[in-house]
Amino acid sequence: MTLLDVTNLSLSIGAFPILRDVSLSVDPGEILAITGESGSGKSLTALTILRLLPNCTRLSGHLSLEGQDLLALSEEQMCDLRGHKIGMVFQEPMTALNPVQSIGDQVMETILLHSSATRTEAEAEARSLLDRVGLPADRFPLSRYPHELSGGQRQRVVIAMAIAMRPALLIADEPTTALDVTTQAQILDLLRDLVRDYGMGMIIITHDLAVVADMADHIVVMRKGEVVETGSTKQLLATRRHPYTQKLFAASNHQADLPPPVTTDPQSAPLLEVRNAVRDYPLPRKRLFAPAEHMRAVDHVSFALHRGERLGLVGESGCGKSTLTRAILGLEPLQGGEILLDGSPLSGKGLTAEQRRKMQVVFQDPFGSFNPRHKVARLITEPFHGVSDAPTGQDRDNRVAEALIAVGLNPEDADRYIHQFSGGQRQRIAIARALITRPELILFDEAVSALDVSVRAQILDLLAELCSAYGLSYLFISHDLHVVRSMTDRCLVMQKGQIVEHGQTEDLFSAPQHPYTKSLIAAAPVLPDLATGAA
Amino acid sequence: MPPIQLEIGNFSAFARDRWRPLWTRARRPPNLPLMGRYFAKRLLSLIVSLVVASWVIFFVIEIAPGDPASFMLGINAQPDTIAALRSELGLDEGKVTRYINWFTGMLQGDFGTSYTYRTPVAQMVADRLWVSLPLAIYALTLSTLIALPAGIYAAARRGKSGDIAVMGATQLGVAVPNFWFAMMLVLVFAINLRWFSAGGFVGWEAGPLAALHSLTLPAIALALPQAAILARVMRSALLDILGEDFIRTARAKGLSQRQALWRHGLRNALIPVLTIIGLQFSFLLAGAIIIEQVFYLPGLGRLVFQAISARDLIVVESVVMLLVFAVIMVNFLVDLTYALVDPRLRGRG
Numbered sequence: 043m044t045l046l047d048v049t050n051l052s053l054s055i056g057a058f059p060i061l062r063d064v065s066l067s068v069d070p071g072e073i074l075a076i077t078g079e080s081g082s083g084k085s086l087t088a089l090t091i092l093r094l095l096p097n098c099t100r101l102s103g104h105l106s107l108e109g110q111d112l113l114a115l116s117e118e119q120m121c122d123l124r125g126h127k128i129g130m131v132f133q134e135p136m137t138a139l140n141p142v143q144s145i146g147d148q149v150m151e152t153i154l155l156h157s158s159a160t161r162t163e164a165e166a167e168a169r170s171l172l173d174r175v176g177l178p179a180d181r182f183p184l185s186r187y188p189h190e191l192s193g194g195q196r197q198r199v200v201i202a203m204a205i206a207m208r209p210a211l212l213i214a215d216e217p218t219t220a221l222d223v224t225t226q227a228q229i230l231d232l233l234r235d236l237v238r239d240y241g242m243g244m245i246i247i248t249h250d251l252a253v254v255a256d257m258a259d260h261i262v263v264m265r266k267g268e269v270v271e272t273g274s275t276k277q278l279l280a281t282r283r284h285p286y287t288q289k290l291f292a293a294s295n296h297q298a299d300l301p302p303p304v305t306t307d308p309q310s311a312p313l314l315e316v317r318n319a320v321r322d323y324p325l326p327r328k329r330l331f332a333p334a335e336h337m338r339a340v341d342h343v344s345f346a347l348h349r350g351e352r353l354g355l356v357g358e359s360g361c362g363k364s365t366l367t368r369a370i371l372g373l374e375p376l377q378g379g380e381i382l383l384d385g386s387p388l389s390g391k392g393l394t395a396e397q398r399r400k401m402q403v404v405f406q407d408p409f410g411s412f413n414p415r416h417k418v419a420r421l422i423t424e425p426f427h428g429v430s431d432a433p434t435g436q437d438r439d440n441r442v443a444e445a446l447i448a449v450g451l452n453p454e455d456a457d458r459y460i461h462q463f464s465g466g467q468r469q470r471i472a473i474a475r476a477l478i479t480r481p482e483l484i485l486f487d488e489a490v491s492a493l494d495v496s497v498r499a500q501i502l503d504l505l506a507e508l509c510s511a512y513g514l515s516y517l518f519i520s521h522d523l524h525v526v527r528s529m530t531d532r533c534l535v536m537q538k539g540q541i542v543e544h545g546q547t548e549d550l551f552s553a554p555q556h557p558y559t560k561s562l563i564a565a566a567p568v569l570p571d572l573a574t575g576a577a
Numbered sequence: 578m579p580p581i582q583l584e585i586g587n588f589s590a591f592a593r594d595r596w597r598p599l600w601t602r603a604r605r606p607p608n609l610p611l612m613g614r615y616f617a618k619r620l621l622s623l624i625v626s627l628v629v630a631s632w633v634i635f636f637v638i639e640i641a642p643g644d645p646a647s648f649m650l651g652i653n654a655q656p657d658t659i660a661a662l663r664s665e666l667g668l669d670e671g672k673v674t675r676y677i678n679w680f681t682g683m684l685q686g687d688f689g690t691s692y693t694y695r696t697p698v699a700q701m702v703a704d705r706l707w708v709s710l711p712l713a714i715y716a717l718t719l720s721t722l723i724a725l726p727a728g729i730y731a732a733a734r735r736g737k738s739g740d741i742a743v744m745g746a747t748q749l750g751v752a753v754p755n756f757w758f759a760m761m762l763v764l765v766f767a768i769n770l771r772w773f774s775a776g777g778f779v780g781w782e783a784g785p786l787a788a789l790h791s792l793t794l795p796a797i798a799l800a801l802p803q804a805a806i807l808a809r810v811m812r813s814a815l816l817d818i819l820g821e822d823f824i825r826t827a828r829a830k831g832l833s834q835r836q837a838l839w840r841h842g843l844r845n846a847l848i849p850v851l852t853i854i855g856l857q858f859s860f861l862l863a864g865a866i867i868i869e870q871v872f873y874l875p876g877l878g879r880l881v882f883q884a885i886s887a888r889d890l891i892v893v894e895s896v897v898m899l900l901v902f903a904v905i906m907v908n909f910l911v912d913l914t915y916a917l918v919d920p921r922l923r924g925r926g
Binding site (some may be wrong): 092094117118121122123124125126129130132134137138139140141142143151152155156187189200203204 | 830
């Protein structure tokens with residue numbers, strides 16, 4: 043019998059239709075992946091199944107679990123069902139747990155809520171659940187608090203809560219998006235094992251097609267609240283009938299058309315040189331008069347970036363790549379070593395005007411990195427503040443227009459506010475802001491990580507165009523191996539503050555030498571070869 | 578999961594175990610070395626604040642233009658009277674010596690002698706504290722008892738009529754001046770209904786009930802505006818928390834909206850509420866001057882007011898120091914409560 047049956051489900055909030063005639067079904071033991079870009083309605087489909095919707099929503103269609111009509115149930119009956127028959131795992135493990143309750147209490151709560159267990163029994167059950175999800179008792183007693191755990195460990199706690207009652211259906215909404223690749227691989231393995239062991243049906247919602255291809259038995263592709271294509275994974279990967287599905291897969295596998303790397307004389311002075319850089323953070327003192335201990339975030343890092351070169355820097359969160367980026371930008375003092383930009387050393391007091399002009403940066407979050415009260419013209423001319431010969435008047439307007447045209451926007455956009463732009467357009471504005479001083483080097487700190495695949499493909503194309511048009515050098519910092527592989531000539535791998543491997547990007551990815559590089563590459567899910575459709 | 582059988586015969590034990598109140602449940606005992614470090618750091622900061630505050634109070638009065646003795650005596654004073662007062666106040670000695678004498682004196686409970694009343698300041702302050710401190714505690718208790726339920730009620734019914742009514746009432750509570758409200762209380766409960774006396778304090782010798790009875794109207798007058806502010810803070814803190822991801826997780830576990838609010842929302846929303854309660858206590862202790870005036874209560878506020886009018890610098894200096902001490906002490910206690918509420922703070926200082 044079908045476990046979950048959704049037929050012609052429509053949802054509107056106020057006057058806005060959100061989901062239109064969504065139909066899908068899940069069998070026991072089956073993994074169904076719902077995929078699509080942001081705004082496609084995948085998460086709301088999950089919340090609709092749980093009936094955890096905001097007020098003023100209108101629902102129509104059919105929704106049943108094990109033959110029971112969910113739309114006919116009262117809120118009280120739904121409370122009995124949530125957590126009991128349907129478990130849910132959310133995207134953001136850092137905020138999904140109550141910070142002031144121990145993990146044991148939070149797992150026990152599900153058990154106490156849905157069964158007649160005593161606290162002692164619930165405690166024993168919570169213990170065995172945490173053991174099952176890979177949090178053993180000696181290192182993770184029930185009394186631990188969420189802030190004492192890493193993101194991956196917290197996600198394991200959330201999973202333990204979700205499977206506590208052995209639900210018939212488990213819904214995982216982007217369960218690994220916020221995690222590093224190696225952690226992602228472990229969590230996906232765990233989910234797969236749980237589905238197999240308990241015979242649960244599972245819906246996994248993700249925008250990552252490689253994860254989809256790797257995990258799912260069936261795939262549902264959504265766009266703007268509608269299901270555009272559905273089928274078994276093998277068949278859908280092989281045929282990809284709908285143009286949107288084709289576009290999604292093409293964008294995921296996108297290779298930007300980079301100009302050939304400029305061959306520079308290795309004897310010439312590098313544009314950016316990092317020599318034995320060390321950055322220590324003081325740790326809290328253990329005793330009042332004990333000497334302060336340090337955490338070494340960047341540990342004797344050395345590398346050089348030549349003119350016209352695109353250099354990648356990969357590593358997992360906490361490896362020190364952001365600290366290194368900030369040090370290069372002059373935002374972090376070094377405790378040892380030095381950084382030279384075009385031969386001149388960065389002083390501890392920040393960059394000189396000329397260094398500022400030569401080096402710009404694009405950050406990850408296109409929503410948080412702009413002042414919402416300033417117009418675009420003011421936002422993108424901000425780098426001029428640190429530059430000695432900043433243009434004024436008409437000159438300045440011309441430079442704004444030039445930068446906006448270069449990133450594919452209109453000069454008229456200079457007079458608009460940032461909230462009037464989409465995420466992709468904002469990232470274009472961030473690039474325009476970096477271009478305005480006509481720099482030689484641009485740092486991209488996870489600059490495409492927050493973007494949808496199709497937008498990401500466009501931005502990568504734009505970066506390739508700019509690279510050939512202006513002869514720029516890039517330092518590309520990312521945890522996304524696919525993007526780094528497609529955008530860089532040379533690559534550095536960072537672990538625990540040290541560069542553990544470096545080399546030509548293609549060589550490094552096809553024949554990694556260091557065990558850490560190998561584990562990173564092995565953990566990253568890969569889209570199957572679409573030409574043959576083999577998974 | 579193995580089905581869990583319930584032994585019928587042991588139901589009361591089961592019920593006791595399962596629904597034991599939150600505070601009696603087995604939890605990890607707070608990490609004592611960590612808590613100890615937090616406590617020590619807070620205590621250190623308390624002492625440093627007190628010492629710095631004493632410098633500021635002492636030296637501000639020092640740098641103020643003119644001679645304290647001639648200031649205290651007014652413009653028509655004779656030079657020999659001023660000289661006599663100067664030596665009486667010890668102004669002939671060096672600043673540092675005087676500061677040390679003043680500070681060590683205070684540590685031993687000697688606040689000096691009031692120039693106007695010719696009585697030890699410590700005695701005067703102690704008398705007033707016996708009115709002001711109970712009044713502040715009484716008012717704060719009332720305000721908390723009113724505000725927390727009202728704020729929680731409004732947050733749970735966001736946008737509905739209950740919320741609108743509570744928010745309207747708090748708006749009124751913030752807007753109405755408390756002396757006017759105090760007069761209305763006197764008019765209704767003292768003059769018309771004759772339930773309370775219109776003013777004055779019977780003293781603790783008349784028994785605690787009688788004393789509290791005579792503090793009731795002032796406490797209500799002080800509490801309501803504070804309750805209005807606190808209820809709004811409680812509501813908005815709770816609404817912020819209700820938008821958090823972990824509330825959604827709790828709902829996905831099967832908790833109803835109300836259960837999620839009580840079990841997961843409340844404790845998280847307490848931090849801003851505790852901060853406001855701390856601030857309000859300090860305010861109630863010293864800022865009750867108008868209410869003390871309306872109800873004719875011999876409190877600290879009136880003492881300061883009278884001392885300033887009489888230019889009695891010794892009293893002003895001592896009372897200000899005492900109030901600073903109270904404010905810093907309350908903040909210290911609030912900091913300790915933070916650590917009890919939020920395990921994340923325990924390791925920090």
